[in-house]
Amino acid sequence: MFETGLTLNDLKFMGQGALITLQVTAFAVIGGTLLGLLFGIIRSQVNPWLTLPLVFLLDIFRSVPLIIQLVLANAFQAIVGLGLSAFTTSCIVLALYTSAYCTEIVRGAISAVPVVTRRAARSLGMTWGQDMRQIVFPMALRVGLPSWIGLTLGVMKDSALVGFIGVFELLKQSQTLITRLQEPMFILIVAGAIYFLLSFPIARLGGQLEKRWREND
Amino acid sequence: MFNYTFQWKQAMRGLPEMLDGALVTLQIAIISMVIGIIFAVLLAVARNSNSRLLRAPASMWVEVARNTPALFQIYMAHFGLGTFGIHLSPFVSLLAGITFNNAGYLAETFRGSLRAIPSTQLRSARSLGMGPIQAFRLIVMPQMFRIAFLPTTNQMVWAILMTSLGVTVGMNTDLMGVTQDWNNRSFRTFEFFAIAAVIYYLIAKAVTMGARLLAWRMFRY
Amino acid sequence: MIEIKDVHKSFGPLEVLKGVNLTVEKGEVVSVIGGSGSGKSTLLTCINGLEPINSGAILVDGTEVHARSTDLNKLRRKIGIVFQQFNAFPHLTVMENVTLAPRKVLGMGRAEAEEIAVKQLNHVGLGDKLKVYPGRLSGGQQQRMAIARALAMNPAYMLFDEVTSALDPQLVGEVLDTLKMLADDGMTMICVTHEMGFARDVSKRVAFFHKGILAEIAPPDQFFGDPQHPETQQFLASVR
Numbered sequence: 001m002f003e004t005g006l007t008l009n010d011l012k013f014m015g016q017g018a019l020i021t022l023q024v025t026a027f028a029v030i031g032g033t034l035l036g037l038l039f040g041i042i043r044s045q046v047n048p049w050l051t052l053p054l055v056f057l058l059d060i061f062r063s064v065p066l067i068i069q070l071v072l073a074n075a076f077q078a079i080v081g082l083g084l085s086a087f088t089t090s091c092i093v094l095a096l097y098t099s100a101y102c103t104e105i106v107r108g109a110i111s112a113v114p115v116v117t118r119r120a121a122r123s124l125g126m127t128w129g130q131d132m133r134q135i136v137f138p139m140a141l142r143v144g145l146p147s148w149i150g151l152t153l154g155v156m157k158d159s160a161l162v163g164f165i166g167v168f169e170l171l172k173q174s175q176t177l178i179t180r181l182q183e184p185m186f187i188l189i190v191a192g193a194i195y196f197l198l199s200f201p202i203a204r205l206g207g208q209l210e211k212r213w214r215e216n217d
Numbered sequence: 218m219f220n221y222t223f224q225w226k227q228a229m230r231g232l233p234e235m236l237d238g239a240l241v242t243l244q245i246a247i248i249s250m251v252i253g254i255i256f257a258v259l260l261a262v263a264r265n266s267n268s269r270l271l272r273a274p275a276s277m278w279v280e281v282a283r284n285t286p287a288l289f290q291i292y293m294a295h296f297g298l299g300t301f302g303i304h305l306s307p308f309v310s311l312l313a314g315i316t317f318n319n320a321g322y323l324a325e326t327f328r329g330s331l332r333a334i335p336s337t338q339l340r341s342a343r344s345l346g347m348g349p350i351q352a353f354r355l356i357v358m359p360q361m362f363r364i365a366f367l368p369t370t371n372q373m374v375w376a377i378l379m380t381s382l383g384v385t386v387g388m389n390t391d392l393m394g395v396t397q398d399w400n401n402r403s404f405r406t407f408e409f410f411a412i413a414a415v416i417y418y419l420i421a422k423a424v425t426m427g428a429r430l431l432a433w434r435m436f437r438y
Numbered sequence: 439m440i441e442i443k444d445v446h447k448s449f450g451p452l453e454v455l456k457g458v459n460l461t462v463e464k465g466e467v468v469s470v471i472g473g474s475g476s477g478k479s480t481l482l483t484c485i486n487g488l489e490p491i492n493s494g495a496i497l498v499d500g501t502e503v504h505a506r507s508t509d510l511n512k513l514r515r516k517i518g519i520v521f522q523q524f525n526a527f528p529h530l531t532v533m534e535n536v537t538l539a540p541r542k543v544l545g546m547g548r549a550e551a552e553e554i555a556v557k558q559l560n561h562v563g564l565g566d567k568l569k570v571y572p573g574r575l576s577g578g579q580q581q582r583m584a585i586a587r588a589l590a591m592n593p594a595y596m597l598f599d600e601v602t603s604a605l606d607p608q609l610v611g612e613v614l615d616t617l618k619m620l621a622d623d624g625m626t627m628i629c630v631t632h633e634m635g636f637a638r639d640v641s642k643r644v645a646f647f648h649k650g651i652l653a654e655i656a657p658p659d660q661f662f663g664d665p666q667h668p669e670t671q672q673f674l675a676s677v678r
Contacts, residue, residue, distance in 0.1 A: 063374070063421040064414045065381035065393070072414060075406040153284070160286035164385060171288060178296055185300035188293055195285050341525040341584075344486055345539035345591060346514040355542060359529045437571075 005181045006190070017173030018194050024090055024169065025156045031095030032155070033148070036102020041132075043103060044110040061100035067161050069093050074165045090162035098155050105151060109144030110136060142213050149206035153199050170194060228408035231399040238395035239416050245312055245383075245391060246376040253319025253376075254369070258358070260324035261331060275324070282321020288382050290314040295386040308390070311383035315376055322372055323365075330364040331357070363436050370428035374421050381417070392416060439463055440485065440595060440628070445494035447484060454480050456650030457494070464594075467627045468655075469637035472647030473673065478630040479522075481647075482597045485628070486510075486517045498595070515543065518588030519597040522604050524580040526572030532559065533568040536587045544591070551590075558586040562616050578609030582616055589620075596620065598629040634677060638662055646670045 039058065043051050061069065073093045077084045084092075113136050121131045163172030174191040178184045263275035282290065291314030294305055305313065334357060342352035362369075381393035388394045396413040400406050440462040447455035454477045462468050470478050483489040485496055487503045487510045496503040501513060527535050536555040540546045546554075559565050562582040572580050581601055588596060598617065602610040614636050621627060621640045630647075631637060637644050638658045645655040646667065654667040665671045 060418060063378075063418045065378040065417055067381050067384070068393070068410050068414050068417065072407060072410050075410065079407060157284075157286040157289075160288045161382070171286065171292065175292075183300060184296040185293075185298070188289070188297045192281070192285050192289060192293075195289065199284050335523070335525075337521060337523050337525045338527065340488060341521065341527075343488065343511075344514055344517075344519045345587070346511050346543040347539065348511050351542060355538065356527055363529060 004183055004186055006177070006183065006187065010177055010181075011190075013177065014170060014173050014191065014194065017168055017170035018198065020087070020167060021156065021159050021169040022198065024087070024094060024159045024162055024167065025152075027091040028094030028098045028155050028159070029152050031091070032098025032102050035095065035099035036106050039099060039103040040106025040110065043107045058100040058103055061097050066093075066097060066158055067164055069097065070162060070165050086162070086166040090159075090165065090167050094155060094159065094162070097158070098151065101151050101154075102148070105144050105147045106140070108147075109140035112143040113139045142210075145206060145209060149202060152202055156199060156202075157195070223408060224405055225408055227403065228399075228405050228412055231395070231409060232412065234399075235392055235395050235413060235416060238390060238392035239420060242377060242380045242391045242393075243420070245308070245315065245380050246373065249312055249315040249319055249376050250369075250373050253316045253323055253372075256316070256320035257323030257327050260320060261327035262353075264324065264328055265331060278317075279321045279324050282318050283325065287314065287318045287379050288385065290317050291382055291386060307383060307386045307388040310386050311380065311388050311391075314382075315379050318379065319372055319376055322375075323369060326365050326368045326372070327361055330361045333364050334360050366428075366432055366436070370425065370432075373428070374424055377420055377424065378417065439497075439499060440626075441495075441497040442481070442485070443495045443497070445481075445484065445496060446492045447480060447489065448492055454650055455484070455491070458651055460645065460652055460655070462595075462626060462628060464626050465624050466642045467621045467625075467629065467640055468643050468645060469641040470628065470630045470645045470647050470652075471632065471634070471637055471673075477650055478647045479599050482519060482599050482628065482630060485597060486514055486519055511543070515591055516594045517597060518591060518593035518595070520581070520584050520588055520599065520601050522600045524572075524577065524584045524604075526575075526580045526583060528572055531569050531571055532564060532575070532583050535572065535583060536590045539587070540590050554590050554592075555586070558589045559583070561589070561619075562586045563612070576609060577605045578612045581605065581609075581613050585613075585616055585620075595626045595628070598627065598631070600630050600632065602631070602633060634662075646673065648673070 039054060042054065070090060070093050074086060074089050077089055117139070118131055118135060121135045122128075126134070159169055160171040163169050163175070170191055174187050177187050181187065260275045260278060263271040264279070266272060291311055294313040294317070295307065295310035298305060338356055338360065339352055342356040343349070347355070380388075380391050383391055384393045384397050389398055392413055396409050399409045403409070440460075442458055442460040445455050445458045446453065458481060460468070470481070472478055480489060484491050485498070485503065487508075491504055498513060498516065501508055503510075503513065527538070530538060533552065533555055536559060537548070537551040540551040540554060541548060556565065556568070559568065562585055564579060564582055564586065567575065567579065567583075572583065575583065585601075601617075602613050605613065610633070614633060617627070617629065617636065618640050629636070629641070641658055643655055644658050644661040645652045646661075646665075646669070647653070648667075648669045654661070654665060654670045656666075661670075662674065665674055
């Protein structure tokens with residue numbers, strides 16, 4: 001039929017890369033979401049003029065290629081003498097990058113909650129905090145989830161770039177195998193399949209959550 | 218404080234070449250968008266069609282483009298095709314990868330835009346005696362582009378930023394490639410990439426604002 | 439002449455046209471009234487071939503609409519149709535909306551098409567809105583534009599599908615006046631409508647659509663004054 005030099009060991013090798021990919025992604029998504037929540041709430045509640053510097057900063061993360069952000073961060077931490085590993089640097093950069101997009105998602109989701117609903121809550125005597133927790137959060141979550149899932153999947157794909165500053169994620173591992181085995185198409189297809197496998201459950205989970213919410217609404 | 222002296226003056230010497238690189242970056246982005254849009258329209262139509270023969274490959278393209286890294290798609294063009302003895306230059310592989318990616322994302326955007334157009338528009342056009350292609354071209358497509366304008370602009374900015382990935386397949390004439398060249402020669406990593414970052418930022422902002430201006434002019438209804 | 443012969447049509451398991459028979463002569467205005475539902479509208483969309491039929495035949499000037507050999511695009515030049523939703527082409531000005539089909543379908547030159555457009559738009563009272571985009575027009579104005587757009591093709595027949603149902607009450611009058619004017623000009627029209635006053639004043643015959651067939655059809659005086667069919671009587675009583 002067809003033969004390949006790819007061994008089980010090699011698959012394990014790729015698996016290690018996939019693990020790194022997942023780790024970087026997880027860190028970025030968790031860190032980015034927490035920051036995004038903070039910035040998003042600030043953006044939606046505070047006077048736009050005051051948040052201008054924050055907006056400007058976050059906008060930079062979205063207007064400069066990620067690969068350059070990684071290189072710059074890596075160079076900077078070397079200059080300043082932080083001594084961070086490439087892995088750590090990547091996690092931090094990706095987290096900030098994610099937070100820039102997440103801020104917009106959170107802000108949009110919060111503003112999608114009708115003002116009248118929130119006024120009703122406050123009129124009942126609820127504090128700002130209670131309003132946010134009981135009223136805004138559940139409603140905003142439903143609105144923002146699809147975009148958030150999209151962002152998470154996007155970050156997983158962007159994580160491939162950290163290979164450029166020396167982190168051994170999935171695609172970089174695949175590169176090594178290609179150089180050794182000279183079967184680029186096959187190895188890449190396997191890598192692609194792994195990416196699909198990694199993203200599928202997340203997308204599916206999102207779909208199920210949406211479905212469950214729709215039934216209850 | 219820093220065990221390092223910033224050599225901005227030295228880095229600025231690379232500026233003219235970097236600006237030339239920025240021009241190449243724009244070229245690649247524009248070409249990839251033009252071809253990408255053409256394919257995206259075809260893909261969107263194919264996905265909405267009733268024939269399985271058209272829908273399946275179109276869906277595959279879109280799914281692969283949207284669920285795998287852009288870098289992966291570029292690698293496929295540059296390394297993957299090597300299995301079949303096809304060796305594309307860095308320029309072509311980068312272009313192919315980004316175009317493939319653009320087409321996939323835009324196809325999904327256009328599909329959504331198509332669905333946002335009431336079917337009664339097509340109906341009215343057909344009732345006036347227009348053939349299906351005529352009706353699509355004169356009535357549906359203009360409205361589709363209008364609805365899809367903002368997402369398409371975002372994709373353009375994306376394409377510009379994506380060109381930086383070319384450096385991984387040996388691209389050295391675009392902004393990123395030139396910057397990397399200077400970096401390799403001088404080891405002034407931070408300065409050169411900081412300048413490159415500023416240039417990318419300015420280009421991205423210019424495109425976004427230009428698009429907003431264009432939209433205001435074109436869609437004044 | 440439009441001939442509808444024993445037409446049956448189903449949407450999946452649901453049969454909406456259960457043997458419709460109707461002949462409309464040149465110059466006639468026929469109003470079709472009846473309960474809400476898509477039966478009446480479906481009939482109109484079958485006449486210009488937008489919808490297929492399951493059995494029976496529809497002939498327009500002798501040409502069978504649903505025959506394989508019929509060039510529908512060509513046939514539709516003869517039949518103008520105006521829908522409940524105005525369906526203005528939002529990205530074109532009023533003038534462009536009306537000249538589009540004459541130029542692209544009939545191959546007319548721009549000057550010729552614009553001349554016709556201006557004439558029709560003046561006819562429906564929109565002569566001062568040529569360069570305006572439909573988004574800025576009221577519902578009534580958009581609907582009149584839709585009428586002018588259909589008329590610009592110089593059709594032999596005009597079909598109107600509840601063209602006032604989506605309008606605010608105060609805008610209904612201007613559209614009905616336009617229809618009245620067309621009828622006076624001698625246009626052959628089939629109007630599906632809820633406007634009883636219009637049906638009575640303007641039609642040559644009024645038809646009652648009920649349960650998938652035309653249960654009764656008669657000149658207005660007889661239709662409204664002395665309805666024969668029990669369902670017709672019931673319907674007319676309920677709308678009084």
